Amino acid sequence: MAASEDNPILDEFTRKEYEFGFTTDIESDRVAPGLNEETIRLISEKKEEPKWMLDWRLAAYKIWTEMEEPDWAHVDYEPLDYQKICYYAAPKSKPVLDSLDDVDPELRKTMDKLGISTEEQKRLSNVAVDFVMDSVSVSTSFKKTLAKKGIIFCSMSEAVRDHADLVRKYLGTVVPVKDNFFSALNSAVFTDGSFCYIPKGVKCPMELSTYFRINESGTGQFERTLLVADKGSYVSYLEGCTAPQRDENQLHAAVVEIVALDEAEVKYSTVQNWYPGDENGVGGIYNFVTKRGVCETRAKISWTQVETGSAITWKYPSCILKGDHSVGEFYSVAVTAGAQQADTGTKMIHLGQHTHSTIISKGISAGRSQNSYRGLVRMASSAEQGRNFSQCDSLLMTDTSGAHTFPYIEISNPSAKVEHEATTSRIGEDQMFYCLQRGMTEEQAIGLIVNGYAKEVLNKLPMEFAVEAQKLLAISLEGSVG
């Protein structure tokens, strides 16, 4: 039975216009499309970078030119022309950073539309927001409060200038330039991102939050985030994304590196809601992200992600459990609808003794979408008594969508234990009818059932984010049972 015949609302909602599909009219300063050494020199110059940074970029560029774009993921798209992409766009009117009141009114409007009232967030939710728009940070709040604790939370550009020692020490240590095609590209052309350093023994008193946003048509976003948690520190970091509707495909190749030194704990949460394209996936964001953290002794890194957007998602937040007794966690909800394609999962690399990892992945496929979990659990020969538990569940909303699981398990230590559980189910007509009979609308019923299914993951998100994510799940899947 065709989904659209079975349920007319399916069509209506899968073709529903992207809710955040607006653009902001801000003059921007951009370089001509194309990528060569000159482009990189120009970016570095515009950002007033020191020479070591430029050299690093040029070296990365050289490596990238010798690499091949990967094609092993379970996704299908037209090859990208990297010479047609514009690699730098910055809002021209660069505001003063001290006060939010000085921010361009157009930008403020954008933030309001996104529901990010920075003022309100400051007062009510105790969240410091570093708002990144088209590659340059335009507002950073709570800096002073954080500074008192010695916490550094700023844009990557600022960090390169003001905290060069830390950046030079850690940049590229977790995700080496030559790690993969996209990380090399990012290393060559990254324009901005966030830098965060939590000093020894400091518990960050608030959730650190960065809103990324793509605003310039045809501008690839190459965010670079580096988060260093020194010994015994703690930080919870939030990343959320929305993007305006565009006709041409937009490439996003971010790199996120986390360093958790001895006994440090980092919670990294993402809600990703980028433009998925029209019903055929045309115009959606290509999201090729490399996220990885390294854990020293007794350190812990926890990745939580709610992925609902993008035409193509290629993303594997990973943990290298280097230190003994270190812990890695990955909690993920990935929703695909329409013609979306997602190939996402994690890698848990156990090197230290008594290292533990947990993987909970919940895939939800609607429309004609393809949703794949790809995960690697590697127990090195040194990973004495290593433990992993993986659970990968797939929920199919239609009979035209696909769910795939690609678990890779490599064990080189006989004392290690790895458990993998996987289930695939259809959203139950009985469950739907039960909810409808109690007076719920179809949208409410889907929202309720899907949020229940993803609860284990949503529970891991910080409170404010969890509420946002729940709404997002319900909106993304409205009317998509077929």
Added chain:
Amino acid sequence: MLKIKNLHARVEGQEILCGLSLEMGPGEVHAIMGPNGSGKSTLASILAGRDEYEITEGSIEFLGVDLLALDATERAVAGIFLAFQYPVEIPGVSNMNFLRTAINSVRDQKGEEPMPAKDFLAKVKQCAKLVELDGKLRDRSVNEGFSGGEKKRNEVFQLAMLEPLLAVLDETDSGLDIDALRIISGGVNALRSPERSFLIITHYQRLLDHIVPDRVHVLAGGRIVRSGDKSLALELEDKGYDWINEELAQ
């Protein structure tokens, strides 16, 4: 309040109901009895608006409205409640969240404000008491890990919370031990009112010892073949269903 006229229904090409007629007034309790496969549960599903049945003939009027023109949600909003024979599990959704969503959805569709949290909690407490549903069960995921009896008690708990005008109980007594039967009947009896009608579908007479019906109907071969007062149930208990089949055959 409920008028079913000459209802014919089929599923996957097979006729299940063939000319069923039934009338119920407000506040009345009617029992529908009948052998397996006579169409009892089909009737319950059709009243609640399950769309896998094809209505080929006849009509259903509920409070003067053409019920067949409404979808399942609209029927629930209009005041129809079905206590399921096999209540569904919804993992990860707490009973409380489920009920609050349902109640506020109904209120929203009626143009009313959501129920204040305080009132909701007070009501939960009161209704849970009716069927001796303890706190643990209220906070757990909907029906997940509930025993058969607990599921049925949860159905009556939801009935109490949602305050329907017509409650259809589909074999609510099946699989219950004598204590659970007593608890559930007690809950249902407490919910009887001059406005609220009950259509009790059951295979056995024993439930009707506890919930005394105003009318008893015997459903066989897709239509009502006999109606009477509560003594009809006793007669059925005594003689079984065979004599009805025999009468039909003649």
